[in-house]
Amino acid sequence: MLPSTWRFEFTGYGWATSLTGNAGxxxxxxxxxxxxxxxxxxxxxxxxxxxLIARNDTFIxxxxxxxxxxxxxxxxxxxxxxxxxxxxxxxxxxxxxTGFGGLRIPIGPPNLELYGTIGARYFEDGIAIxxxxxxxxxQHYTSASxxxxxxxxxxxxxxxxxxRWFVNAQGDIGGLQNTASGQALGAVGYNWTKNxxxxxxxxxxxxxxKQDAGDTRITGANAxxxxxxxxxxxxxxxxxxx
Numbered sequence: 001m002l003p004s005t006w007r008f009e010f011t012g013y014g015w016a017t018s019l020t021g022n023a024g025x026x027x028x029x030x031x032x033x034x035x036x037x038x039x040x041x042x043x044x045x046x047x048x049x050x051x052l053i054a055r056n057d058t059f060i061x062x063x064x065x066x067x068x069x070x071x072x073x074x075x076x077x078x079x080x081x082x083x084x085x086x087x088x089x090x091x092x093x094x095x096x097x098t099g100f101g102g103l104r105i106p107i108g109p110p111n112l113e114l115y116g117t118i119g120a121r122y123f124e125d126g127i128a129i130x131x132x133x134x135x136x137x138x139q140h141y142t143s144a145s146x147x148x149x150x151x152x153x154x155x156x157x158x159x160x161x162x163x164r165w166f167v168n169a170q171g172d173i174g175g176l177q178n179t180a181s182g183q184a185l186g187a188v189g190y191n192w193t194k195n196x197x198x199x200x201x202x203x204x205x206x207x208x209x210k211q212d213a214g215d216t217r218i219t220g221a222n223a224x225x226x227x228x229x230x231x232x233x234x235x236x237x238x239x240x241x242x
Contacts, residue, residue: 009053013237015066015203021229037233043070045091058104060115060156066096088131093145095124096205100172102156111160117172121150121181123207125227146227148209150174150181164191168199180208187237197239204232 017040022032046069053062071091100119108114126145154172161167166189173182187201207229 006054006056007241009051009055009239009241011051011053011237011239013049013051013235014047015049015231015235016233017231018233019229019231021207021227023228024226040070043072045069045071055113055115057113059102060104060117061101062099064096064098066094069093088129091128093124093126093128095122097122098152100152100154100156113158115156117154117156119152119172121152121174123148123150123181123209146209146211148179148211150176150179152181154183165189166191166197168201175208178210180206182206185235187235189237189239195240195242197241199237199239200234201237202232202234204230206230 016037018037019035019040020033024031046067048067049065051062051064053060055061069091071089073089098119098121100117102115102117105114105116124145124147126143128141128143131140152172152174154170157167157169159167159169168187168189169185171182171184173180175181183203183205185201185203187199189197189199191197207227209227
């Protein structure tokens with residue numbers, strides 16, 4: 001029997017995400033937040049989203065990468081604040097990278113490709129603040145970031161309706177002692193040619209992380225870093241495969 005032929009897929013996509021969750025640092029309580037896609041678009045400064053997948057009749061492997069940056073400018077207007085009159089430029093940068101490999105599960109009709117997957121998801125959230133005083137020449141820059149990795153397990157499916165139409169679905173879940181991550185997505189696609197296709201779908205991505213600064217007096221709800229977030233919204237993708 002001849003070995004199966006590998007197929008490679010390069011995909012670029014745009015994800016109209018909204019955000020909701022809560023976050024807190026040090027002794028301060030967690031604070032809920034919400035940002036619609038319109039809110040994010042008002043402060044959008046750049047993004048890159050893409051994936052690479054290789055598969056055959058037995059194995060699958062892939063990498064999904066998201067990088068985005070939002071920012072804003074503001075001026076401290078409280079006259080009682082020592083920063084009164086100082087301008088601030090704030091940039092928030094998020095990086096999410098997921099790598100996975102898997103094995104085909106031989107169930108269902110011939111036009112269904114179902115794989116069990118295992119992998120890891122990397123997160124990095126960074127903030128950079130530049131303060132500019134009303135006096136010419138004064139400027140101060142500071143930045144901070146948090147990163148972590150979650151192992152994940154899941155399923156990936158590709159169902160061919162006919163020679164043109166198809167459905168993709170993917171889901172995973174994982175985490176460690178103080179972290180958790182999970183995602184679910186579904187999409188309907190159309191093959192324009194043998195190599196080019198487009199998809200429209202919906203995606204949800206969950207993130208949770210809690211990190212302790214090491215101070216034994218800071219525990220439980222007062223841990224040094226607490227972050228819980230849902231990213232969700234429709235997406236559109238363009239795929240080139242061969």
